Amino acid sequence: MPVTVETPTEKWTGSVRKVTLGATAEQGGTRARTVTVGGETTLPFLHFEGKMPNPPAIAIEIQDYYPEDWSPLLKEAWGEALKDPAIWAERAEGYGADLITLRLRGVDNEDNETTPEEAATTVKNVLAATGLPLIVRGPGQAELDNELLVAVAEAAKGERIALGLCEGKNYRTIVAAALAHDQLVISSTPMDVNLSKQLIILISDMALPLDRILMDPTTGALGYGIEYGYSVMERLRIAALTGDTMTQQPMICFVGEESWRQKESKAGEGVPEAWGDWAKRGVTWEAMTATTVLHSGADIVTIRHPETGEIVKGLIGKLMAGS
Amino acid sequence: MPLSGLEIYKLLPKTNCKECGFPTCLAFAMKLAAKQAELAACPHVSEEAQAALAAAATPPIRLITISSDGRKIEVGNETVMFRHEKTFYHEPGLLVRVKDTQPLEEFEEVITKAASYSVERVGMKLNVSGFAVENVSGDPALFAERVEALRARADLPRVLISKDPAAMEAALAKLQGTVPLLYAADKDNWQAMAELAKKHNLPLAVRGQNDLTALANLVEQVKQAGLEDIVLDPGARGPVDTLISLTQLRRLALKKNFRLLGYPIITFPGEGAASEAEEVVLAAQHIAKYGGFIVLDRFDPATMYPLLTLRLNIYTDPQKPIQMEPGIYEFGEPTADSPLLTTTNFSLTYFSVAGEVESSGKPCWLLVCDSEGMSVLTAWAAGNFDAEVIAKMVKQFNIEEKIAHRRIVIPGLVAVISGELEDELSGWEVLVGPREAVDLPVYLKLWHT
Numbered sequence A: 001m002p003v004t005v006e007t008p009t010e011k012w013t014g015s016v017r018k019v020t021l022g023a024t025a026e027q028g029g030t031r032a033r034t035v036t037v038g039g040e041t042t043l044p045f046l047h048f049e050g051k052m053p054n055p056p057a058i059a060i061e062i063q064d065y066y067p068e069d070w071s072p073l074l075k076e077a078w079g080e081a082l083k084d085p086a087i088w089a090e091r092a093e094g095y096g097a098d099l100i101t102l103r104l105r106g107v108d109n110e111d112n113e114t115t116p117e118e119a120a121t122t123v124k125n126v127l128a129a130t131g132l133p134l135i136v137r138g139p140g141q142a143e144l145d146n147e148l149l150v151a152v153a154e155a156a157k158g159e160r161i162a163l164g165l166c167e168g169k170n171y172r173t174i175v176a177a178a179l180a181h182d183q184l185v186i187s188s189t190p191m192d193v194n195l196s197k198q199l200i201i202l203i204s205d206m207a208l209p210l211d212r213i214l215m216d217p218t219t220g221a222l223g224y225g226i227e228y229g230y231s232v233m234e235r236l237r238i239a240a241l242t243g244d245t246m247t248q249q250p251m252i253c254f255v256g257e258e259s260w261r262q263k264e265s266k267a268g269e270g271v272p273e274a275w276g277d278w279a280k281r282g283v284t285w286e287a288m289t290a291t292t293v294l295h296s297g298a299d300i301v302t303i304r305h306p307e308t309g310e311i312v313k314g315l316i317g318k319l320m321a322g323s
Numbered sequence B: 001m002p003l004s005g006l007e008i009y010k011l012l013p014k015t016n017c018k019e020c021g022f023p024t025c026l027a028f029a030m031k032l033a034a035k036q037a038e039l040a041a042c043p044h045v046s047e048e049a050q051a052a053l054a055a056a057a058t059p060p061i062r063l064i065t066i067s068s069d070g071r072k073i074e075v076g077n078e079t080v081m082f083r084h085e086k087t088f089y090h091e092p093g094l095l096v097r098v099k100d101t102q103p104l105e106e107f108e109e110v111i112t113k114a115a116s117y118s119v120e121r122v123g124m125k126l127n128v129s130g131f132a133v134e135n136v137s138g139d140p141a142l143f144a145e146r147v148e149a150l151r152a153r154a155d156l157p158r159v160l161i162s163k164d165p166a167a168m169e170a171a172l173a174k175l176q177g178t179v180p181l182l183y184a185a186d187k188d189n190w191q192a193m194a195e196l197a198k199k200h201n202l203p204l205a206v207r208g209q210n211d212l213t214a215l216a217n218l219v220e221q222v223k224q225a226g227l228e229d230i231v232l233d234p235g236a237r238g239p240v241d242t243l244i245s246l247t248q249l250r251r252l253a254l255k256k257n258f259r260l261l262g263y264p265i266i267t268f269p270g271e272g273a274a275s276e277a278e279e280v281v282l283a284a285q286h287i288a289k290y291g292g293f294i295v296l297d298r299f300d301p302a303t304m305y306p307l308l309t310l311r312l313n314i315y316t317d318p319q320k321p322i323q324m325e326p327g328i329y330e331f332g333e334p335t336a337d338s339p340l341l342t343t344t345n346f347s348l349t350y351f352s353v354a355g356e357v358e359s360s361g362k363p364c365w366l367l368v369c370d371s372e373g374m375s376v377l378t379a380w381a382a383g384n385f386d387a388e389v390i391a392k393m394v395k396q397f398n399i400e401e402k403i404a405h406r407r408i409v410i411p412g413l414v415a416v417i418s419g420e421l422e423d424e425l426s427g428w429e430v431l432v433g434p435r436e437a438v439d440l441p442v443y444l445k446l447w448h449t
């Protein structure tokens, strides 16, 4: 043939760091298996020019108390399991999750503040109910986060759980707890490449090794800022591949939390007919948000609906074919 | 890819004869690069140089337009790999496929539903872009009949899918005055298809088989037959294959200026998917990663709405959030006693609030502040929606003349500014509204002066 097409490839010099969550009995924990993410030497799924040694992982989110405020669709999907985080975690494992994300709400449904002891007990129960590695997020209020996550880090000693969220104003205590009890942390910043780098630097300055830090670039849901998160992630990943070492952490995206907060997935009535069937729309909203961030570099997606898990797992399987 | 001044200089005679009105060829080249001069001003420029300059001035991905009587889809002319590098310009068409073997009633029903579909988001009406009709029957007469039925029901651009030039010809007789895309020329039928496209002056899709070299050669042949308006189907179908081949095509066009593959791409996510859900997420991939015409096998509002939303998001200019004109907006017919609310001028924020205020049925005033198109918390964090800004807006839009009471409702997320705002606006009472707009109707019911 007269013309031959040479496939243009990028010569990346950097790579994403590998981070392993969980520890098996041999490694001093009790997990049935560990999950390693990261290690990419190219943009997502472009296997022809580099490696993507680990598939992105799916984490299913559970909470310590019944999530009264959740979409009825999620309540229907999980049923009674929502009342007991241990049963919930077990079901999530059954649905094919790679990881469990436990979100501590901070208060129960009678508004009693969670004590560190209660948080520790919940974490132990969840660890006993599933063999999957664990991510634990605090309620997102600085003081309470510190109190609860310190207790959690201690209770899960040896398990290599990831603690979050470390934010600019509030990371020292969480990082100290991770250091003391051999855990990982999640560094979280609001959709900004430089802020993201800065916090990774601050955390690693506290002597936490970089292979124990995950990066949360902040996720916007479909229709609610996804384009900002998407582009910041692409920029972070390109920076990582060009050798900017403080951007080389695997990225975690809290897709479920963002997409199930929106009216599209929360509300079944009083919405335009053009929005279509509620149940299908809700799951599609979450699955599409997950798909989009996976294409801009997500290494872990945390989701809420089991059907989303199935769709996204199928997609990841196919995207990894040929790796 | 535009040439730099030095690259242009290399193509000029380098005699510095000054006839162009510039002291040197180099000076002229610099002006050309800056688009402040015309090449025609130099009487000595060679034909070869003219051709090279013309080629460099054409966009690396050709703009392709298809149209019906009233609407069109334009794709191509993209200039970047990643939206943050500049922006993506021409959003992909989302088309719905129908087949001439479908029972007529079902065929017409899908068309009517999809064509009349319209959903509103941030003040914009989003619609299905067009249709693809497939000649599955192999019968030219039936194909033509169905294309006619489609035209009667939907004034939206079309793609005609058939391997058979005779069927295409029959269908085209029903589409006079419009510009459909012909799909597709392949290695067996390209000559007849190219002839047909040329005769009717229509764009033609060229279909490969997951081999870009073979595709480029096929395009070369089609071009030699005299066609310029080309659309590519690289032939890849599943998630990883489409991602890789669409990325390679975009790179070849933009980074290598490889003309033979510098055309928009058509995709069929349903053909690479095992289920409806997979088709939808694959279509999402094609929106983010370089699809031009995306042909969907199913139409369902519950999946069309998210796809249209994603397309809107990805194709928003990263430098310019979609925003509202700051000012005082009226809902219902507010009086001097009606509630006054305030928010930012980020469209998404405005429309979340406007939607709820409307559905509450309560007449209201809404003061939309100039916060550079940012959401409530983003603007607050950036100093574009604080007590000072809000107070300034109250004065700028003469609120005190329109409203008798002195109460303003601020978003619950910025409750912290209420004290400062009371200091800024003397004589005013600041009320903290709910955090989420959804809770506004209940809140407004309880509001009274």
Ligand code: B12
Pocket (backbone or CB within 6 Å): A189, A190, A191, A192, A195, A218, A219, A220, A224, A225, A228, B321, B341, B342, B343, B344, B346, B348, B349, B352, B353, B373, B374, B375, B376, B377, B378, B379, B380, B381, B382, B409, B410, B411, B412, B413, B433, B434, B435, B436, B437, B438, B440
């Ligand atoms: C997208 C986003 C951005 C985008 C901007 C998008 C835009 N055009 O505004 C970008 C990436 C540019 C950005 C930048 C920043 N961001 Co930002 N961003 C977000 C994000 C993810 C979503 C915001 C959004 O679009 N929300 C949707 C809109 C519709 O919500 P809303 O405006 O609040 O409106 C709702 C309610 O407030 C209510 N409402 C609105 N008006 C009214 C009025 C009344 C009367 C009532 C009752 C209710 C009501 O109704 C709406 C629906 O419920 C949030 C985090 C998150 N997940 O929420 C962070 C967030 C807002 N950002 C944050 C920060 C800190 C920043 C930066 C300062 C960081 C930085 N240095 O880069 C910059 C500031 C901008 C700058 N200097 O350039 C912080 C704010 C922290 C805080 N608590 O103050 C947040 C909360 C993230 C975080 N967790 O830290 N951000």
Ligand code: SF4
Pocket (backbone or CB within 6 Å): B012, B013, B014, B015, B016, B017, B018, B019, B020, B021, B022, B023, B024, B025, B026, B028, B041, B042, B043, B044, B045
């Ligand atoms: S007219 Fe042409 S050759 Fe003469 S100086 Fe200008 S560019 Fe050079």
